[in-house]
Amino acid sequence: MSSLALENRKQLLDRTAEILRSGTQMDIRNWVHSLYPAETAHILESLEAEHRAKIWAVIPPSVMGEILVEVNVEVGAGLLKITDRKDLIAACENMGSDSMVDLLHVLPEPLLSQVIETIGARNRSRFESALGYGEHTAGGLMSREVLTVRADVTLDVVARYLRKRGKIPPGTESLIVVDRTEQFRGILPLSQFLASDPHSKVADVMDSRGVAVLHSTPSRDVVRLFEQRKLLSLPVVADDGKVMGRIAIDDIVGVIREEADHSLMGMAGLTEGHDMFAPVVTSAKRRAVWLGINLLTAFLAAWVIDLFEDTIQQIVALAVLMPIVASMGGIAGSQTLTLVIRGLALQQVSAGNAISLLFKEVSVGLVNGLVWSAVVAGVAGFWFHDPHLGLLLGAAMMINLVCAALSGVAIPVVLDRLGVDPALAGGVLLTTVTDVVGFMAFLGLATLFLL
Amino acid sequence: MSSLALENRKQLLDRTAEILRSGTQMDIRNWVHSLYPAETAHILESLEAEHRAKIWAVIPPSVMGEILVEVNVEVGAGLLKITDRKDLIAACENMGSDSMVDLLHVLPEPLLSQVIETIGARNRSRFESALGYGEHTAGGLMSREVLTVRADVTLDVVARYLRKRGKIPPGTESLIVVDRTEQFRGILPLSQFLASDPHSKVADVMDSRGVAVLHSTPSRDVVRLFEQRKLLSLPVVADDGKVMGRIAIDDIVGVIREEADHSLMGMAGLTEGHDMFAPVVTSAKRRAVWLGINLLTAFLAAWVIDLFEDTIQQIVALAVLMPIVASMGGIAGSQTLTLVIRGLALQQVSAGNAISLLFKEVSVGLVNGLVWSAVVAGVAGFWFHDPHLGLLLGAAMMINLVCAALSGVAIPVVLDRLGVDPALAGGVLLTTVTDVVGFMAFLGLATLFLL
Numbered sequence: 092m093s094s095l096a097l098e099n100r101k102q103l104l105d106r107t108a109e110i111l112r113s114g115t116q117m118d119i120r121n122w123v124h125s126l127y128p129a130e131t132a133h134i135l136e137s138l139e140a141e142h143r144a145k146i147w148a149v150i151p152p153s154v155m156g157e158i159l160v161e162v163n164v165e166v167g168a169g170l171l172k173i174t175d176r177k178d179l180i181a182a183c184e185n186m187g188s189d190s191m192v193d194l195l196h197v198l199p200e201p202l203l204s205q206v207i208e209t210i211g212a213r214n215r216s217r218f219e220s221a222l223g224y225g226e227h228t229a230g231g232l233m234s235r236e237v238l239t240v241r242a243d244v245t246l247d248v249v250a251r252y253l254r255k256r257g258k259i260p261p262g263t264e265s266l267i268v269v270d271r272t273e274q275f276r277g278i279l280p281l282s283q284f285l286a287s288d289p290h291s292k293v294a295d296v297m298d299s300r301g302v303a304v305l306h307s308t309p310s311r312d313v314v315r316l317f318e319q320r321k322l323l324s325l326p327v328v329a330d331d332g333k334v335m336g337r338i339a340i341d342d343i344v345g346v347i348r349e350e351a352d353h354s355l356m357g358m359a360g361l362t363e364g365h366d367m368f369a370p371v372v373t374s375a376k377r378r379a380v381w382l383g384i385n386l387l388t389a390f391l392a393a394w395v396i397d398l399f400e401d402t403i404q405q406i407v408a409l410a411v412l413m414p415i416v417a418s419m420g421g422i423a424g425s426q427t428l429t430l431v432i433r434g435l436a437l438q439q440v441s442a443g444n445a446i447s448l449l450f451k452e453v454s455v456g457l458v459n460g461l462v463w464s465a466v467v468a469g470v471a472g473f474w475f476h477d478p479h480l481g482l483l484l485g486a487a488m489m490i491n492l493v494c495a496a497l498s499g500v501a502i503p504v505v506l507d508r509l510g511v512d513p514a515l516a517g518g519v520l521l522t523t524v525t526d527v528v529g530f531m532a533f534l535g536l537a538t539l540f541l542l
Numbered sequence: 543m544s545s546l547a548l549e550n551r552k553q554l555l556d557r558t559a560e561i562l563r564s565g566t567q568m569d570i571r572n573w574v575h576s577l578y579p580a581e582t583a584h585i586l587e588s589l590e591a592e593h594r595a596k597i598w599a600v601i602p603p604s605v606m607g608e609i610l611v612e613v614n615v616e617v618g619a620g621l622l623k624i625t626d627r628k629d630l631i632a633a634c635e636n637m638g639s640d641s642m643v644d645l646l647h648v649l650p651e652p653l654l655s656q657v658i659e660t661i662g663a664r665n666r667s668r669f670e671s672a673l674g675y676g677e678h679t680a681g682g683l684m685s686r687e688v689l690t691v692r693a694d695v696t697l698d699v700v701a702r703y704l705r706k707r708g709k710i711p712p713g714t715e716s717l718i719v720v721d722r723t724e725q726f727r728g729i730l731p732l733s734q735f736l737a738s739d740p741h742s743k744v745a746d747v748m749d750s751r752g753v754a755v756l757h758s759t760p761s762r763d764v765v766r767l768f769e770q771r772k773l774l775s776l777p778v779v780a781d782d783g784k785v786m787g788r789i790a791i792d793d794i795v796g797v798i799r800e801e802a803d804h805s806l807m808g809m810a811g812l813t814e815g816h817d818m819f820a821p822v823v824t825s826a827k828r829r830a831v832w833l834g835i836n837l838l839t840a841f842l843a844a845w846v847i848d849l850f851e852d853t854i855q856q857i858v859a860l861a862v863l864m865p866i867v868a869s870m871g872g873i874a875g876s877q878t879l880t881l882v883i884r885g886l887a888l889q890q891v892s893a894g895n896a897i898s899l900l901f902k903e904v905s906v907g908l909v910n911g912l913v914w915s916a917v918v919a920g921v922a923g924f925w926f927h928d929p930h931l932g933l934l935l936g937a938a939m940m941i942n943l944v945c946a947a948l949s950g951v952a953i954p955v956v957l958d959r960l961g962v963d964p965a966l967a968g969g970v971l972l973t974t975v976t977d978v979v980g981f982m983a984f985l986g987l988a989t990l991f992l993l
Contacts (some may be wrong), residue, residue, distance in 0.1 A: 099763040100770075100889035108894035129770035137890040139898050231788060250736065259733040264715035264774060281732035282710040285701065312550035318799075319551075319580035321792040323715060340791055341772040344798065348769075351802025352884065355809075359880035360873075367885055368895075371902060375909035378877055382914055385873045389866040390921070397862045403854075410854050410861035411847045414868070414977070415840040422811075422836045426829055428762055428808035433803065438551035439588040443559035443817075447590050451822060458826035462832055470841065525864070 100133055107134050112141055120149040132161030135170070139368045144173055154510045155182035162365035171198070218282040229313050230306035232346070233327040233336030236260040239267045242276045242294040246287055262339050267326045268297045273333040275303045275326055303328045306335060310346055315438065317343045354436050357514030358429070360384075370394050371419045384519055392417070392526040397533035402542060408475045409537050412484050415467065420491035420525030423459065424473055427452045427499025432514050435507050449500045456496030481539060487533035491525060498524045551584055553726045558585050562593055571600040579605055583612030586621070590819045595624055606633035615815035622649070636747070665926035681757035683797070684778040684787030685896050687711045690718045693727045693745040697738055713790050719748045719776045724784040726754045726777055757786060761797055761814050766889065768794045805887050808965030811835075835970055843868070843977040853993060859926045860988050863935050866918065867984045871942035871976030874882060874910065878903045878950025883965050886958050900951045907947030911940040928962045938984035942976060949975045 103126075110122050123131060123146055131150065135143050135158070147170055150158065155178060159167050173178070181195065224230030240249050249266070253259060265280040265417060278301030279293055287296040304313060316325065317340060327336045352363035360381030369377075396403070396413070403410050431436040431448070434440035440448060464485035472481025502520050503513035554577075560571050574582060574597055582601065586594050586609070598621055601609065606629060610618050623629070634645065675681030689710060691700050700717070704710060716731040729752030730744055738747040753779040755764060767776065776789045803814035811832030815906060833935075847854070847864070854861050882899070885891035891899065915936035923932025953971050954964035 095913075099894050100766050104889070104892045104894055108892075112960075127771050129772070133770065133888075133890065137885075137892070137895060139902075219664060236983070253736045254739065256736055259737045261731070261733070262772065262774065263733040278593065280712070281736060282714040284713070285704045285732060285735070286708055286710045288705065292710065309550075315551050318795060320578050321580070321713065323713065323791070340774070340795075342794060344769060347795065347798055348802070351799070355802070355806045355884060356880060358806075358809075359877045361880060362876060365881065366889060367881060368902060369897065371905040371909060374902070375906045375913075377904065378874070379910050381877065382870060382873060382910055383917075386866070386870060386914060386918070389869045392864050392865055392869070396865070400858050401860050401864065404858045407622060407851050407855050407861075410858075411844050411851065413861075414843055414847070414865060415837070417865070418840045418843070418973075418977075419833060419837060422833060426810045426812060426832065429807060429812060430816065430818060431805060435585075435587075438555070439584070439818060441552050441555045441559075441588070443555055448818065451590075451819060451825070455823040455826045455829065458822060459830050459833055462826075462830060463837060466834075467837070476849075483788075485798065511785070526869075 092510060094528075100268070100399050103130055103134060104137055107138075107146075111145060116149070119145065119219060121353070123149050124151075129161045129205075135162055136367065140169065140370070143170070143368075147173060152178040152181035153194035155179065158326075163223045163366065165366035166308045169366065169369075173541055179473065185472050191250070201481050224306060227310045228306065229304045229308040229310065229325075229327045229338060232310055232313060232338045232342050233306070233338065234260075237267055237326070237334065237337040238263060239334055240279065240293055241267045242268050242270055242297065243292060245290055245292055246284060246296065247289040249284070249293065250289065262324075262341065264323045266300075267334055267337065268293055268301075269334055275328050275332060275334050277301045278326070301326075303334070304338075305330065311350070311438075313338060314343055314346050314350065323411050325418045350436065354514045358432070358518050359514060360515065385522070387520060388523045391523060392530055395527050395530045396534065399530075399538055402534055402538045406480075406537065407460050408480060409534060412471055412480075413530055413533050415471075416484065416491050417526045417529035419467075419488055420495045420529045421464065421522055423456060423492050424495030424521045424525050425518065427496050428503060428517050429455075431500055431503045432517060435503060435513060440504065445500065445504050449497070452496040453493060456492045457489075460492035463492075464489045479541060480537075483536045484533065487529065487536055489531045491529040494528045495521070545710055554581055555588055556584060558589070558597075560897060563595060567600070574600050575602075577610035577707055579940050580612045583609050587617050587818065590873065591620065591821070591888065594819075598624060603629040603632035606630065607645055607867070614817065616820060618819035620817065620820075626806060664919055675757060677756065678761045680755045680759040680761065680776075680778045680789060681786070683761055683764060683789045683793050684757070685711075685790065685793075686787045688718055688777070688788040690720045690783065690785055691730065691744055693721055693748065694743060696741055696743055697735060697747065698740040700735070700744065701740065702723070705924055713775075713792065715751075715774045718750075718754075718785055718788065719744055720785055726779050726783060726785050728752045729777070733860060752777075754785070756781065756787075762801070762889075764789060765797050765801070769798075803964045805883055808963060808971050809883070811966070811969075819840060836973070839974045839977065840971060843981055846978050846981045847985065850981075850989060853985055853989045857931075857988065857992060859928070859931060862980055863931075864984050867935065867938045867942055868977045868980035870918075870939055871916065871946045871980045872973055874907060874943050875946030875950045875972045875976050876969065878907075878947050879968050882954045883968060886954060886964060891955065896951065896955050900948070903947040903951050904944060907943045908940075913942035914943075915940045928991060931988075934987045935984065938980065938987055941983045942980045945979045946972070946976050 101299030105121070110118050125136070131146070131154075135146060138146065143166075155174065159170060159182070162170065170259045238253075240252075262282070265278050266284070268276045268279050269296070270276050276294070277299040278299040279297040283296055283298065302316070302320070304316065306327050306329060313325065316322065323340050325338045326334055327338060329335050349363055356363050356365060360378070362377075399409075430452075431440055434448075467488055468479075468481040471484045472478040475481075498521055502524075506513040506516055506520075558573070561569050565573070574956075577585070582597070582605075586597060589597065594617075606625065610621060610633070613621065682872050689704075691703075716729050717735070719727045719730050721727050727745070727751040728748040730748040731961070734747055734749065753767070753771070755767065757780060764776065767773065768789075774791050777785055778789060780786050802815055807814050807816060811829070813828075814843045850860075882891055885899075918939055919932040919936030921932070922935045923929040926932075949972055953975075954968045957964040957967055957971075
């Protein structure tokens with residue numbers, strides 16, 4: 092049972108750390124050579140720059156390309172800097188055409204031209220046209236290594252052709268069926284192929300419900316199609332209906348991972364192609380922008396508080412209690428915001444149901460507002476021996492929770508409509524609203540009723 | 543070109559809304575019948591309860607099961623409540639064994655026993671044993687519909703067997719190779735099968751690098767294996783090495799989606815199996831807990847402020863500026879926290895690199911602390927015509943940003959070690975630290991130096 096896969100990623104990392112600590116150069120080499128490209132990529136992403144270089148140094152050029160495609164953009168850029176140009180070109184020559192295109196997408200400009208030049212005129216035009224597709228379209232996701240068969244031949248003929256060909260691209264689980272003019276006709280799953288009578292015609296056993304997409308289809312829609320129809324692959328056609336390539340599910344898994352990362356990282360002002368061990372200055376620079384934007388929000392909130400300086404001077408308890416209103420609004424709002432951002436990413440929120448969602452979220456805000464306002468009012472009234480203060484605090488929180496629900500739905504929906512990424516900008520805007528409304532409501536009510 | 547897939551999810555929703563608004567009962571029925579189960583599931587998840595019931599009413603029992611497996615747990619529970627028991631049992635009889643097991647996992651207890659009873663003694667023992675596997679293990683993910691072939695026969699024999707069998711489970715892209723005693727030996731991709739000489743033995747053409755996993759392997763590790771080795775399927779073996787089943791990539795896509803949702807939703811105190819249109823009271827109840835926990839944090843922060851009541855009484859500007867310190871700490875901390883939570887989820891953070899990460903994050907905190915503290919000190923000093931106040935604010939922010947970086951790494955790593963979900967508990971703990979440290983540092987320094 093040597094073929095049982097027993098190692099998880101953590102064990103890979105632990106073993107790598109051990110070998111880097113106490114192994115010889117030879118141990119490192121043997122260890123790295125025993126890994127799959129994606130495993131090496133995972134390890135590289137999880138190491139500091141110094142260790143990363145040690146591992147990279149023992150990787151043969153023949154697998155460098157596969158690894159560069161697997162690591163995230165930033166880590167890849169770092170590795171390219173420490174890669175010999177000759178090795179890199181050797182790496183490119185060893186790659187399949189779709190991985191090659193993925194890699195070319197990652198290369199920085201001067202290097203890109205050099206590599207394309209070196210690959211030779213034969214392949215160059217092909218890569219250049221492939222690079223024309225956006226990374227986020229079906230054309231950018233597809234591989235050009237496809238097996239097409241004609242609808243009007245028998246399975247027997249296809250079987251002989253495949254055996255003669257000898258090598259079928261790895262991961263092929265279906266053949267693409269075309270007519271005489273290369274137009275897409277359907278899909279012939281290999282499982283169906285094998286279960287059928289060899290004398291039948293392809294047209295009679297193929298899955299004619301099989302679908303294809305245009306090269307310009309956004310990758311988001313491609314992903315949904317894979318998920319909803321449980322596809323293993325999907326043919327891509329040109330505007331004229333001719334088959335151009337094929338998207339395989341393992342590329343889709345990568346896109347799903349990126350999409351999900353995008354929402355999570357975006358909400359903290361980070362990007363998905365993030366190098367965990369980027370140099371301190373690089374990381375600091377990138378995050379500085381986010382902190383700066385949030386600082387503006389914080390100053391705006393401070394300015395609102397400053398409007399009520401006289402009130403606070405007279406009742407210091409207000410300063411003690413005011414962060415509660417703002418903070419509860421922020422929490423409630425971010426729950427709604429997260430729900431809506433996820434709904435938008437999964438295309439579950441649309442014009443048709445946004446209003447219902449708004450009503451529902453505001454109702455939830457009202458219910459929770461009633462409950463927690465009562466609690467807060469009680470605690471604060473008791474704490475400062477002032478029931479009026481407690482009531483004002485409760486009222487302000489109520490107002491803020493309802494506003495939080497309103498903006499938690501409205502902000503991301505409007506941003507999405509405007510073409511701004513709600514995962515990135517939604518949180519800051521929401522906090523601005525809940526801070527300003529929270530301080531304004533509480534201090535304003537206090538100024539009106541307590542002075 | 544009728545086979546081009548042109549509709550994305552949003553268009554599905556829009557068309558559904560239109561038909562619900564102005565279509566007849568017949569239109570609704572025809573529309574729903576034209577959909578794939580996962581498409582119907584998507585639509586059901588995106589509708590309010592009332593519309594959901596309208597759609598559910600026209601769904602034939604034969605596809606109900608597939609749809610129930612696709613929708614999230616909460617939506618599924620709601621649909622079960624409005625499903626006729628007879629229909630449900632009919633639904634179960636139409637399902638493949640692995641979908642059936644998925645469905646049984648979803649059913650609430652009284653119904654579960656009834657369904658198992660009705661399925662009949664023949665299948666019952668099989669399902670009962672399958673239900674014994676945790677949902678989060680390889681055993682819980684696998685389907686029992688596998689095609690195994692013996693290593694010592696020729697491809698020709700296998701080909702005849704497959705044709706005789708006639709029906710191969712859909713999505714099959716490889717055969718599992720076993721020896722005489724049903725022990726796992728390797729994998730024979732159908733593509734390899736078709737490209738090889740029919741007289742060769744299975745053992746000679748199979749992929750002997752193919753791996754299998756034990757039924758008890760955590761689903762997290764199974765997912766990593768699929769991603770790292772670009773697998774389309776993975777055999778599952780029992781403790782004695784016998785092949786029990788097979789995990790297909792489309793189930794893995796579901797797990798990846800859930801995992802990613804878990805981090806995103808968890809950080810807002812939500813769960814991944816969330817019904818966007820759950821009844822108001824249900825939603826409010828669930829979120830109330832999260833708000834309550836955060837209220838404790840807010841009161842703790844208020845208590846800290848209260849310690850400095852006298853200081854604030856004398857310098858009201860402190861009340862105006864103090865939220866800035868807390869808020870910037872919270873933002874910086876949540877950036878670090880998000881990075882680490884993602885790293886833990888992807889198994890990129892381990893004991894080996896946690897310390898390096900801590901150093902790096904604290905350094906980033908120091909750099910950004912220096913930059914933004916200077917800005918804040920300048921602005922505040924100018925605003926209140928008091929350079930000392932500005933300096934204190936800057937110093938407090940510096941302290942808080944460093945603490946935020948420390949706790950942004952330490953909190954999730956420690957929680958993970960303790961077996962507590964960092965995505966869920968990390969944010970609250972972090973905010974508690976940044977609020978308390980922020981207010982304490984700023985008001986404390988002011989008490990020491992300004993009075």
